[in-house]
Amino acid sequence: MMKQGLLFLSESHMARAVVTHAPFARWAARRFVAGEEIGDAIAAARELNAQGMTVSLDYLGESVSSREEATAAADTYIRIIDTMVAEGIDGNVSLKLTQMGQDIDEEFLDTNVRRVLDRAKHHGMFVRFDMESSDYVQKTLDFFERVREEGYDNCGVVLQSYLYRTHDDAKWASDRRAGVRLCKGAYAEPESVAFPNKADVDANYVRVMKLLLERGTYPGIATHDEAMIEATKAFARERGIDPSRFEFQMLYGIRRDLQKQIVDEGWRLRIYIGFGKAWYPYFMRRLAERPANVMFLASNVFREAFR
Numbered sequence: 001m002m003k004q005g006l007l008f009l010s011e012s013h014m015a016r017a018v019v020t021h022a023p024f025a026r027w028a029a030r031r032f033v034a035g036e037e038i039g040d041a042i043a044a045a046r047e048l049n050a051q052g053m054t055v056s057l058d059y060l061g062e063s064v065s066s067r068e069e070a071t072a073a074a075d076t077y078i079r080i081i082d083t084m085v086a087e088g089i090d091g092n093v094s095l096k097l098t099q100m101g102q103d104i105d106e107e108f109l110d111t112n113v114r115r116v117l118d119r120a121k122h123h124g125m126f127v128r129f130d131m132e133s134s135d136y137v138q139k140t141l142d143f144f145e146r147v148r149e150e151g152y153d154n155c156g157v158v159l160q161s162y163l164y165r166t167h168d169d170a171k172w173a174s175d176r177r178a179g180v181r182l183c184k185g186a187y188a189e190p191e192s193v194a195f196p197n198k199a200d201v202d203a204n205y206v207r208v209m210k211l212l213l214e215r216g217t218y219p220g221i222a223t224h225d226e227a228m229i230e231a232t233k234a235f236a237r238e239r240g241i242d243p244s245r246f247e248f249q250m251l252y253g254i255r256r257d258l259q260k261q262i263v264d265e266g267w268r269l270r271i272y273i274g275f276g277k278a279w280y281p282y283f284m285r286r287l288a289e290r291p292a293n294v295m296f297l298a299s300n301v302f303r304e305a306f307r
């Protein structure tokens with residue numbers, strides 16, 4: 001219930017205005033967001049690299065409706081890639097197609113994403129297309145297939161275990177040797193497309209994880225759920241799958257204890273670092289995943305807003 005409410009608020013302009021101006025919320029968001037500037041993300045990445053973790057940098061932004069904003073986002077990604085290379089950061093980038101103009105027009109989207117893919121390819125860097133709400137899944141997979149056919153082999157997709165379709169999509173991706181990040185899914189989805197119960201989402205996660213580990217191309221197992229992580233380790237050991245054939249992925253600032261443990265045990269781990277001024281929807285989705293801190297945050301935000 002609270003989860004659905006937070007996901008609803010993540011798309012509300014009014015709530016965005018209140019929360020983004022509340023100093024306490026800005027402070028709280030810093031737990032999940034590395035900062036607002038490229039330099040902040042690079043500093044966080046350098047620290048994580050020193051701890052044996054690779055990174056994926058995400059310049060936060062989504063549902064962009066102006067051409068200027070989408071073009072500027074692509075420019076920023078190009079700057080991020082160049083800066084990562086210049087600073088010797090071991091990592092790649094993740095982007096959302098709606099930030100690059102997916103809601104504007106297909107040709108415009110193509111131009112923006114290709115600019116980013118070209119620059120990344122020039123440096124031998126990988127680009128992950130994040131997955132957004134279910135309305136975008138087919139469009140995102142179609143877009144991915146098109147750019148792959150054009151020769152961009154430096155990109156991959158994300159699949160979400162809460163969707164009924166995901167096991168089939170994982171087979172589709174494996175047949176194309178596509179790199180997949182597997183996550184549970186972070187959006188409010190109707191029962192017509194997604195499992196309503198957590199137990200089913202988790203069971204599907206394990207089922208798809210096994211398929212990707214056996215048949216996929218360097219999958220990213222993205223979760224903070226110890227049960228999912230243990231199931232992955234156990235399956236890899238049982239099938240003799242070498243730890244170099246996949247990686248775990250986690251979000252910046254979440255379960256740092258578990259992040260360290262995974263690396264200490266010799267598994268590969270990539271940390272997804274979100275940064276930028278458009279942190280509000282990303283932050284709200286992180287709150288929705290863990291309602292425990294929400295009452296604390298809400299009472300402080302509204303105290304600040306109305307004092």
Ligand SMILES: Cc1cc2nc3c(=O)[nH]c(=O)nc-3n(C[C@H](O)[C@H](O)[C@H](O)COP(=O)(O)OP(=O)(O)OC[C@H]3O[C@@H](n4cnc5c(N)ncnc54)[C@H](O)[C@@H]3O)c2cc1C
Binds near residue numbers: 185
């Ligand atoms: C690297 C990465 C990339 C992702 N990319 C996408 C994407 O492209 N599209 C998409 O829809 N979703 C994406 N997600 C989000 C994902 O779908 C889930 O919403 C999120 O990871 C929470 O699910 P979980 O697997 O950690 O399991 P859960 O069952 O939600 O959580 C398991 C445990 O992890 C801890 N935990 C989880 N979330 C939090 C939090 N916010 N704060 C504190 N503790 C927490 C808690 O201890 C919790 O009990 C991504 C996640 C990761 C790790």
